[in-house]
Amino acid sequence: xxEVKVKVQxxxxxxxxxxxxxxxxxxxxxxxxxxxxxxxxxxxxEAQQRAVAINRLLSMGQLDLLRSNTGLLYRIKDSQNAGxxxxxxxxxxxxxxQEKLVYQIIEDAGNKGIWSRDIRYKSNLPLTEINKILKNLxxxxxxxAVKSVAASKKKVYMxxxxxxxxxxxxxxxxxxxxxxxxxxxxxxxxxxxFLQTKAETARESKQNPMIQRNSSFAxxxxxxxxICELGISKVELSMEDIETILNTLIYDGKVEMTIIxxxxxxxxxxxxxxxxxxxxxxxxxxxxLVRAPCGLCPVFxxxxxxxxxxxxxxxxxxxxxxx
Amino acid sequence: MTQAEIKLCSLLLxxxxxxxxxxxxxxxxxxxxxxxxxxxxDTGTSLDQVKKALCVLIQHxxxxxxxxxxxxxxxxxxxxxxxxxxxxxxxxxxAKTLYSDTGELIVEELLLNGxxxxxAVVKKVxxxxxxTMEDGKTMDYAEVSNTFVRxxxxxxxxxxxxxxxxxxxxxxxxxxxxxxxxxxxxxYLVPKLSLIGKGKRRRSSxxxxxxxxxxxxxxxxTDNKEPIPDDGIYWQANLDRFHQHFRDQAIVSAVANRxxxxxxxxxxxxxxxxxxxxxxxxxxxxPLSSNxxxxxxPVGYNISKQVLDQYLTLLADDPLEFxxxxxxxxxxxxxxxxxxxxxxxxxxTLESVVQERFGSRCARIFRLVLQKxxxxxxxxxxxxxxxxxxxxxxxxxxxxxxxxxxxxxxxxPDHAPSRTFYLYTVNILSAARMLLHRCYKSIANLIExxxxxxxxxxxxxxxxxxxxxxxxxxxATGAEEAQLQEIEEMITAPERQQLETLKRNVNKxxxxxxxxxxxxxxxxxxIESTMKRQ
Numbered sequence: 001x002x003e004v005k006v007k008v009q010x011x012x013x014x015x016x017x018x019x020x021x022x023x024x025x026x027x028x029x030x031x032x033x034x035x036x037x038x039x040x041x042x043x044x045x046e047a048q049q050r051a052v053a054i055n056r057l058l059s060m061g062q063l064d065l066l067r068s069n070t071g072l073l074y075r076i077k078d079s080q081n082a083g084x085x086x087x088x089x090x091x092x093x094x095x096x097x098q099e100k101l102v103y104q105i106i107e108d109a110g111n112k113g114i115w116s117r118d119i120r121y122k123s124n125l126p127l128t129e130i131n132k133i134l135k136n137l138x139x140x141x142x143x144x145a146v147k148s149v150a151a152s153k154k155k156v157y158m159x160x161x162x163x164x165x166x167x168x169x170x171x172x173x174x175x176x177x178x179x180x181x182x183x184x185x186x187x188x189x190x191x192x193x194f195l196q197t198k199a200e201t202a203r204e205s206k207q208n209p210m211i212q213r214n215s216s217f218a219x220x221x222x223x224x225x226x227i228c229e230l231g232i233s234k235v236e237l238s239m240e241d242i243e244t245i246l247n248t249l250i251y252d253g254k255v256e257m258t259i260i261x262x263x264x265x266x267x268x269x270x271x272x273x274x275x276x277x278x279x280x281x282x283x284x285x286x287x288x289l290v291r292a293p294c295g296l297c298p299v300f301x302x303x304x305x306x307x308x309x310x311x312x313x314x315x316x317x318x319x320x321x322x323x
Numbered sequence: 324m325t326q327a328e329i330k331l332c333s334l335l336l337x338x339x340x341x342x343x344x345x346x347x348x349x350x351x352x353x354x355x356x357x358x359x360x361x362x363x364x365d366t367g368t369s370l371d372q373v374k375k376a377l378c379v380l381i382q383h384x385x386x387x388x389x390x391x392x393x394x395x396x397x398x399x400x401x402x403x404x405x406x407x408x409x410x411x412x413x414x415x416x417x418a419k420t421l422y423s424d425t426g427e428l429i430v431e432e433l434l435l436n437g438x439x440x441x442x443a444v445v446k447k448v449x450x451x452x453x454x455t456m457e458d459g460k461t462m463d464y465a466e467v468s469n470t471f472v473r474x475x476x477x478x479x480x481x482x483x484x485x486x487x488x489x490x491x492x493x494x495x496x497x498x499x500x501x502x503x504x505x506x507x508x509x510x511y512l513v514p515k516l517s518l519i520g521k522g523k524r525r526r527s528s529x530x531x532x533x534x535x536x537x538x539x540x541x542x543x544x545t546d547n548k549e550p551i552p553d554d555g556i557y558w559q560a561n562l563d564r565f566h567q568h569f570r571d572q573a574i575v576s577a578v579a580n581r582x583x584x585x586x587x588x589x590x591x592x593x594x595x596x597x598x599x600x601x602x603x604x605x606x607x608x609x610p611l612s613s614n615x616x617x618x619x620x621p622v623g624y625n626i627s628k629q630v631l632d633q634y635l636t637l638l639a640d641d642p643l644e645f646x647x648x649x650x651x652x653x654x655x656x657x658x659x660x661x662x663x664x665x666x667x668x669x670x671x672t673l674e675s676v677v678q679e680r681f682g683s684r685c686a687r688i689f690r691l692v693l694q695k696x697x698x699x700x701x702x703x704x705x706x707x708x709x710x711x712x713x714x715x716x717x718x719x720x721x722x723x724x725x726x727x728x729x730x731x732x733x734x735x736p737d738h739a740p741s742r743t744f745y746l747y748t749v750n751i752l753s754a755a756r757m758l759l760h761r762c763y764k765s766i767a768n769l770i771e772x773x774x775x776x777x778x779x780x781x782x783x784x785x786x787x788x789x790x791x792x793x794x795x796x797x798x799a800t801g802a803e804e805a806q807l808q809e810i811e812e813m814i815t816a817p818e819r820q821q822l823e824t825l826k827r828n829v830n831k832x833x834x835x836x837x838x839x840x841x842x843x844x845x846x847x848x849x850i851e852s853t854m855k856r857q
Contacts, residue, residue, distance in 0.1 A: 184708045203583070210633045248708050251691040252683065253674065256642050283577040283643070287672045287845075288838030289758070290679035294765035295839075303768065311768040312775040321828045 018042070018053040022063075023076060032066060032073035098125060102133045106143055106157050113146055113156030186232060187245050192254055194218070194226050195279040217258070217276040220246060246277050256280050293320045324352055324402050327763040332405040334770045339408060340379055343368065347376040351386065351400035358397050383437035384559060407562055409766065409840045414565050418479065425470040428452065430479070430560055438483050438557040441471060441514065472513050478599065481510045481561040514556055567603045570848055571595075574645065574664045577671075581643055585626065589634055590646065592619050593659055604855050606662035612653025628654075643667060662852050669755050669849035672842060676758060677726055684709055685717045689749070692727060697746040718747060725757050752853055759846045766839050773832040780825050787822055790814055 025033055025041055038050060054074065057063040066073040105122050106114055120130050134157065137143045145155040195218055202216035224242040227233065249255040255277050262274040289295035293316040294303075303309045311317065324332075332352055336345040350366050351357065357365075363373045377398060380386035385405055388398050411434050419427035428448045433439060445467045452462040474480045484503035571594040579587035596619055597608035617631050626634075635657055638646040645664045650656035670693065678686035688707050692698055695706070704714045721727045732744040777784070790813050797807060814822075 181710055208630055208633060209583075209585070209637055213637055244706075244708065247706065248687065251687045251694070251707060253686070253690055258642065281580050282671065282675075283580050284573075284668060284671045284675065285580075286679060287675045288835075288840065288842040289672075289762055289765060290676055291838050292765055292769060292835045294768050295676065295761070296680050300761065300764070305771060311771040314768070314772065317772055321831060 015049065015053055015056070018049060019057055022053055022057060022074070026063065026074060026076035030076065032075035034071050034073055036071075038074075098123070098129060099133050099136065101125075102130065103137060103142065106137075107159055109156075109158060111158060111162045113158035115154060115156055119157070183233070184245070184248075187227065188248060188252075190227065190230060190232065191223055191242070191245055192249055192279065194223060195249075195255060195277055199279045213278075217278045220275045220277065223277065243275065246275075249277075253282055254279060293317050325760055325763070327760055327767060328402055328406065329353060331763050331767045331770075332402055334767055334774075335405055335408050338770070338774075343372055344376045344379050347373060348380055348385065348400055348405070351380075351398060352402050352405070356389065356397040356399035358395050362398070406763075406843075409836065410562075410565075410844070412837055413569070413840070414560065414562070417565060417568060418474075422470050422474065424452065425467055426474060429467070429471055429474060433480060433558060433560045438559050440554065440557055441468075444558065445471060475511045475513050475558075478511055478561055478564045480558050481564075482512070483557040483559050485555060485557070563603050566844070566848070567598070569844055570661075570665070571598075573668055573845065574659070574661075577664070577668060578638075578643075578645060582637070582641070585624070586634055586638055588621065588624060589616065589631070589638070590659065592616055592621065593646075593657065595619070597659070604852070606660070606852070606856060607647075608659045608661065610649045610656040610658050613655045613657065614653050616657070617654075662856065665845075665849045665852050666751070668845050670751060672845050673726070673751065673754055673758065677721065680724070681717065681720055684713070685721060688714065688717055689721060689726065692747050693749045693751075697730060697748045699744065699746055703747065722747075726754050728753075752850065755846050755850055759843060759850070762839050762843045762846070766836050766843075769832050769836050769839070773829055776825060776828055776832070780821065783818055783821060783825075786818075787814055 021042060022038060025038060029037070035050075038054075042050075054063065057074075058065055063074050063076060066075055101123050102119060102125070105119050116130060116134065119134075120127060123130070125133075134143070138145065141160055143157050144160050145157055147155055198218050199216040202212050205212060205215070220239055220243050223246065224237070224239045227237065227242060246255065246257070250257055258276050258278075259273050260276060261272060293314070294300060297303065297314075297316055299309050303311065303314070305311065329349060329352055333345055333349045336348045340348075346366055346368065347362060350362060354365070359370070359373065359377075362377075363370045366373070368376075377386060380400070381388065384401075386398050386400050388396055390396050414434065415427055415431050418430035422429075425448065428451055429444055432444050432447055445464055448467050449462040449464050452467070453460070456462065471480070482505060484505035486501045486503060571591070574594065575587050575591045578590045593608070593611055593616060596611055596615065601608045613628075613632055613635055616635070617628055620626070620631070632655065635646070635648075635655060639648045639657065645660055645667070647658050647660050648655060649658050674686055674690060674693075677689045684707075688703060688709070691703065691707050695702075698706070700715065700718070703718065704711050707714060709717070718727065722729065727747050727749055730746045730748050731738065732746065733739075734742045734744065790810060793810055794807060797810065
């Protein structure tokens with residue numbers, strides 16, 4: 001009987017087969033596999049064939065090449081967590097590495113966005129290139145430019161579908177880069193009215209002074225709840241926002257604040273203390289100087305006897321005397 | 324002395340004492356202390372007139388003299404004392420509220436005459452009061468003396484320094500100018516006088532007094548020959564005590580505005596108890612125990628001890644910091660923080676001026692920078708919640724008005740503007756000084772306007788005075804109704820209208836001077852208190 005020498009060919013010498021096996025391996029180890037693992041799995045494949053297969057997978061965008069401290073890692077890029085990048089790469093295969101780089105930088109900036117000069121520093125690309133790339137990316141609707149509220153000429157770039165951070169848009173007080181003064185004014189007045197009525201009811205209760213004073217105080221949490229229930233704000237306001245409004249009332253001299261130590265569990269306490277606010281009256285009536293026309297006169301420094309503007313022919317005084 | 328102060332002093336001296344005194348006074352204020360001959364030479368007035376003017380000024384405590392070496396006597400004017408003349412109406416009004424009409428007239432006489440003996444004051448006041456009383460009633464000297472003694476006890480009037488009696492007769496020539504001394508304990512010592520008598524009316528046509536004058540006349544003639552019992556003991560009004568009173572009033576009303584009536588009464592009691600014991604320039608009053616306060620509360624206030632304690636605790640905890648707790652003995656020792664109170668009042672004055680002049684948003688920025696001490700432009704906008712453009716505008720307006728100042732903090736040794744921090748800050752002392760200067764100029768303007776208005780209508784005023792004199796003399800001689808009416812019609816209706824307007828304007832300007840003076844008082848007290856602390 002003649003022995004047929006059967007050359008056992010390795011079953012997956014076919015490059016496609018190799019790739020598929022590698023992909024299956026990657027699926028098994030979603031965190032990434034090293035070259036060693038592949039080698040163990042398919043010991044019969046030569047290094048050359050392995051390298052070719054891996055390169056092909058990489059260029060097709062199905063594998064991710066990562067470096068770890070042990071060596072190189074290959075990770076599968078499946079459509080769920082690849083997200084826009086695979087979409088992007090599938091759209092523009094073979095496009096600039098530069099564009100990819102720029103895109104990567106913008107993605108890293110998260111929702112704070114990044115300025116074009118910073119992109120230039122990080123990528124070391126010349127300005128003209130950067131501008132071209134940014135225009136390209138914008139037209140492809142991959143990134144967007146958001147105007148910063150701090151410097152209105154400065155534009156920061158971020159990924160298209162990200163929500164800009166508060167520091168860029170200014171938070172609850174800004175809508176489209178405009179400071180909402182009327183909104184702040186309305187809130188200001190409402191808070192003040194609330195504190196005023198509270199103080200009034202406390203004063204009329206006529207109990208002993210300690211209770212009277214303590215009941216005229218309102219914590220920042222109470223005011224916050226009142227404003228939320230009032231529903232005058234379309235934007236959700238946090239307690240810090242209300243505290244900034246109450247601070248402006250303090251600077252108006254209409255409200256005073258004390259901080260008391262509160263137990264951790266009580267409502268509205270932050271780090272063991274609570275801020276209490278109370279409406280107060282000014283300590284002196286408008287002072288004497290402003291009741292005379294000279295106190296408010298805009299041309300006070302030019303006024304002297306015998307000159308164009310003098311007390312004898314002062315029109316402000318004449319008007320004031322006729323009052 | 325700033326120009327504004329000198330201008331104001333000159334206006335006041337002219338109004339109260341006339342041209343010559345004004346010339347001498349202003350010259351002294353401008354040039355400091357000078358001897359007699361130099362004054363006469365520089366102002367070009369005769370020696371005689373200079374002497375008379377100096378007499379007037381010294382009598383009113385506006386000029387002091389000093390003997391230098393080599394026997395030269397130099398005279399120095401006190402500018403601040405001249406400015407006090409604005410406050411005379413307020414002093415008189417205070418005396419009226421505390422000691423009713425008698426006190427009011429005593430203080431008025433003392434202020435108008437500078438220095439007087441007690442007997443002279445009593446006599447004059449009694450005469451004046453008797454005139455205003457109903458027919459047949461007269462004012463007893465004893466009552467007036469009592470009020471005088473009470474004024475001296477509460478330190479509202481004080482004795483003037485006098486020449487000490489030398490025991491051994493000095494053989495040498497008398498010194499060129501007498502050296503006046505006064506000791507602390509003698510300042511309020513009332514001499515034992517037995518002033519008997521009643522006030523006299525000017526017109527001696529009283530039927531009831533008919534019986535009296537005969538008995539009185541011989542007595543009066545003998546009185547004139549007897550030496551006045553308290554000759555050489557002169558009294559003057561103690562302005563510092565009045566200032567203390569105003570300061571207490573301001574503090575009490577501030578507490579009443581911030582808290583309630585009862586708290587302000589408690590503070591008033593505390594201040595009253597420390598009136599005599601605390602020197603006027605002290606930053607804190609003496610500590611008072613809660614028991615003492617409870618005992619000294621006014622009779623009408625029935626609050627229990629616990630309620631008082633609660634009020635005191637509330638006062639001590641208040642952010643205003645007017646009252647502080649200094650110990651726990653005797654139920655809790657409390658002091659009033661005078662320096663802090665004056666500071667708060669001065670700050671409130673500044674804030675009020677900023678608010679009225681620039682608007683309430685500017686006032687918000689001003690208070691913000693005041694509280695946070697130093698702020699950058701961006702931080703100001705964030706904290707005050709005011710749009711950037713408006714905030715910038717307001718800050719620059721206040722900066723040019725000198726209420727706010729800039730502090731530069733350079734980042735690099737070359738102070739390049741792009742690499743420097745610019746912080747806004749408020750310096751209360753300098754802002755108070757600036758405002759004070761403005762007050763002086765404002766009052767000078769108001770006085771000038773008042774004089775101008777009066778001068779404009781001089782002709783009309785003279786006419787009305789003549790008419791009044793005619794009517795009075797005709798009434799005395801018993802003229803008929805028709806004749807009186809005829810005379811009155813000499814002043815036509817529009818002229819009457821003009822007179823009315825003039826009177827109203829002059830009153831308004833006068834009242835406004837007093838109001839600005841209130842601001843001056845607060846600012847001056849604060850500046851004085853701060854300078855003493857340094």
